[in-house]
Amino acid sequence: MAATETQVPGISRREFLYYIWTASIALYLAEFTGLALWFAIPRIRDGEFGGVFNVLPDKIPGVNEPPVDNAEGRFWLVNLDTTDPTGIERMYQASDELGEITGVAAIYKVCTHLGCIYKWNDASNRFECPCHGSKYRLDGRRIQSPAPRSLDRFSVTLNFTDGTSESSGTDELGQFLPVQLNGRTVESMQVDTGSQKKGVELTLLQDLV
C-alpha cells in the first residue's frame, strides 16, 4: 500500500523538503561567492596614502638583519649586502644577478598578488603572504608565486653626518635601487610613500636553484 504523505499545515512534506534544500543551496552559493570576493578584492588599494615619513637612523636594521617594520608608513626598512656573509641566508645573490645588491631600501607592505598584508617570517627568513603563499627575499624579490612581481618600493633619502645626502636611484627596469651607505653614518632619513615604484617581474628565485 502506498505510504500517505505527511502533511505540514499549509504545505506538503515534499514541498517543505524542497524549500529546505533550495535554501541550503542558496546559502552555500552565497558563502562561496562571499569567500571568492574576499580573496579577489585587494585589501588595500594603491595610492590610498602618501607622504614623507621621517625615520630615526636607529631604525635602520643591521646588514642583512631581519627587516624593521614601520607600521604608520606601511613599509619595511631593509639594509642589504649580497657580499657580506652576515645573514646571507636572508640576502643571497641569485645566479641571474650580476651586480652586488647593497644599501638601504623601503619596501611597501602590501603583497603584489591581491593586496594582502604579508609578514616577515624569522623561521624561514622570508617575507610570506598568508593569503595564497607568495614568498619574497629580504629585498622584496619574488621567490614563489602567485605574486606576479617583486614587492614595490618607496624612495629613500639618507642624510649623512658628513653633510652629504643621497636618494634612491632607479635601475634599468624602473625599480628603486637601495641607497648605499659606503661607510657613512646616517644622521636622518626620509621615506617618501608618495613615490611608489612597482616591483619587477624577474625569474622566480625558486626556479633558479
Ligand code: FES
Ligand atoms: S595576496 Fe595572494 S599571495 Fe599575497
